[in-house]
Amino acid sequence: MAATTMTTTLGFVLPTSLSPRRGGFRVSVIRCSASPLTTSTGSAASGIVEKPWSTYDARLVLEDGSIWPAKSFGAPGTRVAELVFNTSLTGYQEILTDPSYAGQFVLMTNPQIGNTGVNLDDEESEQCFLAGLVIRSLSISTSNWRCTKTLADYLTERNLMGIYDLDTRAITRRLREEGSLNGVLSTEQSKTDEELLHMSRSWDIVGIDLISDVSCKSPYEWVDKTDPEWDFNTNTRDGKPYRVIAYDFGIKHNILRRLSSYGCQITVVPSTFPASEALKMNPDGILFSNGPGDPSAVPYAVETVKELLGKVPVYGICMGHQLLGQALGGKTFKMKFGHHGGNHPVRNNRTGQVEISAQNHNYAVDPASLPGGVEVTHVNLNDGSCAGLSFPAMNVMSLQYHPEASPGPHDSDNAFREFIELMKRSKQSS
Ligand SMILES: NC(=O)CC[C@H](N)C(=O)O
Secondary structure, eight states: OOSSEEEOTTSOEEEGGGSOSSTTOOOOSEEOOOOOOOOSSOOTTTSOOOOSSOOEEEEEEETTSEEEEEEEOSOOSEEEEEEEEEOOSSOHHHHHTOGGGBTEEEEEOSSEEOTTOBOSSOOSSSSOOBSEEEOSEEOSSOOOTTOOBOHHHHHHHTTOEEEESSOHHHHHHHHHHHOOEEEEEEOOTTSOHHHHHHHHHTOOSTTOOOHHHHSOSSOEEEOOOOOTTTOOOGGGOOSSOEEEEEEESSOOHHHHHHHHHTTEEEEEEETTOOHHHHHHTOOSEEEEOOOSSOGGGOHHHHHHHHHHTTTSOEEEETHHHHHHHHHTTOEEEEEEEEEEEEEEEEEETTTOOEEEEEEEEEEEEEGGGSOTTOEEEEEETTTOOEEEEEEGGGTEEEESSBTTOSSSOOTTTHHHHHHHHHHHHHHHHO
16 A cells, blocks of 8 residues: 555555544445346346336445445435444335434345335324435335335435445445444535545534434324224223323334324323423323434433423333433443344343344443332343333333334334333322
8 A cells, every 4th residue: 555545456546544534444445336236127138127217326435434336216415324224124114204213324134125115104204314225226116005106206205315236235244343334325426435435424423412303393182093904902902091291202103103002192292392391281101202313412301301200100212211211310322233123032021021123223221320229121132232121119111122113023012001001000009
């Protein structure tokens, strides 16, 4: 390597000043390529058809200096975000509309995405808040009775970037080895690799309040239940309505549908809704929802949780669980590359049973930092991290993962019944 430049094996030359910032990276600046994909159906003459979406060149530039040429099938532009990989085989529409992905590019490890298109029912919020979608191959056709649109049209309409034709397995291995990486996705040919690399290294998801952008702006009532056609757990209803206030830190609709199906009357409130106002509404319970980003970047939300602790039964899901952990006196930390997928085994310490769960988080609560009396109720069996908490003295329960699934397995749906039981016990004893 010369003193001022480095030449990769593929002949790509960059100044050494752009060599990876962190000492730990093993890979130098390199242009990586996936073998081009050919379409599986095609005209008899050539075996190749025109792709039914408009496509142009794109690049994913990661902060470790790797550059991944790709094709775009969504909106044009340049975006910076943290790259995470999701191992779910299905459910890309729910993933695209999960507000917890704000500030992130989602790479799907399933090699082909888009085959069921999108439909009107699988939306988990009104908008797509994630920064972009990264996939190996976009399905050339869609086939599903609910499909109303192709994935490419959906992304374009929502001004969302999507890229394909890059080696998603190699990128996933890199994330697993090096940990989360920031990156820039761009279709702009006028921007140099160096500019994009600089952008990816000048940005950080840590310390940013991403909740304020995704939370609702004013309170509203939620009434929709799970469609009976899809409801698999109807025998557990108590019949009595419980009044629940749901703090919206980026709430997924299926949390609200499941609560509603379990007989709750729900008011959704913004993340900044004062605890005193919530208490005035005399709820039977409070839910703290999932939400994007760093739980340490939203001290106002931790304060709200603290003010409500011990006054009413509370249930935290994912970000809600992390905020509860902090409000109880514990600490959260950033994991190496997080958990994103629909196949995470979790042990319920109380029953000894293992649930296969849907997960989406990059932060976790450090159990050693929690005060006495707080019980770790669930453990992620892949890495032993804390997956659930309970503090009976204050009627607190929380899960680091997603009992509402969407997408994912339904093993943990009973957690909603446990919240109903918690509210019932608290009501009976007051
Ligand atoms: N799904 C969520 O609520 C995500 C929680 C938090 N943003 C994390 O990444 O850990």
